[in-house]
Amino acid sequence: MGAMQVLHHPRQDEIELEGVLGALANPTRMRIVRRLADGEELTCGTVLPDVSKSTASRHWEVMRTAGVLTARRQGREILHTLRREDLDARFPGLLDAVLAAPRTTGE
Numbered sequence: 001m002g003a004m005q006v007l008h009h010p011r012q013d014e015i016e017l018e019g020v021l022g023a024l025a026n027p028t029r030m031r032i033v034r035r036l037a038d039g040e041e042l043t044c045g046t047v048l049p050d051v052s053k054s055t056a057s058r059h060w061e062v063m064r065t066a067g068v069l070t071a072r073r074q075g076r077e078i079l080h081t082l083r084r085e086d087l088d089a090r091f092p093g094l095l096d097a098v099l100a101a102p103r104t105t106g107e
Helices: 017-024 027-036 053-066 084-090 094-100
Strands: 069-074 077-082
Touching: 017 027, 017 053, 017 094, 027 053, 027 077, 027 094, 053 069, 053 077, 084 094
Parallel strands: none
Antiparallel strands: 069 077
16 A cells, blocks of 8 residues: 555644635635634535535645635545634634635535
């Protein structure tokens, strides 16, 4: 069996506002954040069953590399969680403001 790919996550002090805002600017990614906001760990298919696997993978990658979420492998699945504590520490109030904003038609 080949080696598993290690998923990179920026440290809390490496999370940049521009990256977070860019990741959250997409309605599909906002849908992901809203689903993960209650603290659950969810798989790609659970959150985005109506999105192609390649498109969903790209959304997850953008959010992970921006520092918005954490991904961990469990067997063949990848489980995702929102990095609420890190985001709140780095940008106090940002996530709450984003989650309180009215939903867009794309969500």
